[in-house]
Amino acid sequence: MNYIGSKLKLSPFIKETICAVAGKDLSQKVFCDLFAGTGIVGRVFKKEVRQVISNDCEYYSYVLNKNYIENHKRLDFRKYIDGLNGVKPIETGFIYKNYCLGSGSKRQYFSDDNGKKIDAVRQKIETWSSNKEISKNLYYFLLSSLLEAADKVANTASVYGAFLKKLKKSAQKKIFLEPAMFDLNANEHKVYNKDANSLIKTISGDILYLDPPYNERQYGANYHLLNTIAKYDDFIPKGKTGLRDYERSSYCVKKGVAKEFGDLIENAKFKYIFLSYNNEGLMSPKDIKAIMSKYGKYGVAKQRYQRFKADKTENRNHTAVSTQEYLHILQKNK
Numbered sequence: 469m470n471y472i473g474s475k476l477k478l479s480p481f482i483k484e485t486i487c488a489v490a491g492k493d494l495s496q497k498v499f500c501d502l503f504a505g506t507g508i509v510g511r512v513f514k515k516e517v518r519q520v521i522s523n524d525c526e527y528y529s530y531v532l533n534k535n536y537i538e539n540h541k542r543l544d545f546r547k548y549i550d551g552l553n554g555v556k557p558i559e560t561g562f563i564y565k566n567y568c569l570g571s572g573s574k575r576q577y578f579s580d581d582n583g584k585k586i587d588a589v590r591q592k593i594e595t596w597s598s599n600k601e602i603s604k605n606l607y608y609f610l611l612s613s614l615l616e617a618a619d620k621v622a623n624t625a626s627v628y629g630a631f632l633k634k635l636k637k638s639a640q641k642k643i644f645l646e647p648a649m650f651d652l653n654a655n656e657h658k659v660y661n662k663d664a665n666s667l668i669k670t671i672s673g674d675i676l677y678l679d680p681p682y683n684e685r686q687y688g689a690n691y692h693l694l695n696t697i698a699k700y701d702d703f704i705p706k707g708k709t710g711l712r713d714y715e716r717s718s719y720c721v722k723k724g725v726a727k728e729f730g731d732l733i734e735n736a737k738f739k740y741i742f743l744s745y746n747n748e749g750l751m752s753p754k755d756i757k758a759i760m761s762k763y764g765k766y767g768v769a770k771q772r773y774q775r776f777k778a779d780k781t782e783n784r785n786h787t788a789v790s791t792q793e794y795l796h797i798l799q800k801n802k
């Protein structure tokens with residue numbers, strides 16, 4: 469999934485740096501990805517550590533991580549994926565009614581056919597789950613497969629803050645569910661859907677990886693449609709874009725972010741803490757160094773990084789094409 473702040477490309481740098489500091493053999497370590505998003509960093513470490521704890525305040529992210537992180541045993545999914553790809557589209561569902569042009573909604577996040585199909589697939593997954601025909605593990609696996617497939621045919625420039633007037637090429641393609649494959653292993657992992665600053669008070673471990681938002685863009689607004697497909701609840705979509713109510717993250721607000729971050733570090737019961745942040749974030753590298761240094765031995769690793777594409781169109785006064793990505797490191801005092 470093309471996600472703001474995704475660490476897909478940076479994950480080798482993150483893994484290398486973490487191993488250089490915390491040791492190459494992580495097999496007995498508990499690793500926490502507290503702002504997990506797509507779950508890519510947790511997925512990299514799932515193969516290396518004893519346990520991954522994964523968390524994000526957005527529900528779509530919780531669904532993805534319940535699958536990619538928490539699922540670790542083989543699932544018999546083939547007939548269900550095939551079944552979903554074969555379901556008959558319906559015209560009475562929430563997505564078609566509110567987010568497709570043909571229903572008269574004046575919104576075009578999906579082609580009419582794809583909207584109808586998303587509704588049919590989403591409802592089928594829920595029916596299987598409430599009839600106990602599928603396990604919770606399979607439920608999150610199928611929902612993740614749907615989220616990934618829907619995202620591929622979404623008629624947006626990149627995020628769901630707006631839709632395009634004309635159906636773009638990829639949005640004209642028929643939605644097709646591919647199995648959202650996860651890594652098999654022998655260990656149990658844990659996934660939460662909580663505010664990071666509340667959760668941190670209740671967990672502990674060895675390595676804490678932090679990747680909070682670094683600017684004002686709220687994920688709940690930018691990915692509202694993924695939450696709507698994942699939750700499939702009933703509400704009245706607002707305005708031109710059909711937004712749902714969403715929680716605002718304190719990490720996206722200049723005033724207060726430093727205090728929120730400081731509290732997080734103070735309450736963290738982890739030996740090593742790593743923070744990904746870039747040089748254009750709401751907190752400056754200097755602010756971060758000052759906060760982290762209060763709690764132990766501080767260091768930093770840097771890497772140049774190509775900016776996320778959406779920045780170029782949404783925020784034209786940025787001139788840099790690449791940006792500096794920082795991995796701030798803290799070895800916390802006991």
Ligand SMILES: C[S@@+](CC[C@H](N)C(=O)[O-])C[C@H]1O[C@@H](n2cnc3c(N)ncnc32)[C@H](O)[C@@H]1O
Pocket residue numbers: 471472473474475476502503504505506507508509523524525526529662663664665679680681682687688717718719
């Ligand atoms: C930069 S993204 C993480 C990207 C992730 N590392 C990846 O590679 O996909 C930041 C994430 O923090 C989440 N988030 C924002 N505020 C939060 C909070 N207070 N508690 C938990 N998660 C939060 C957002 O939903 C978003 O998924």
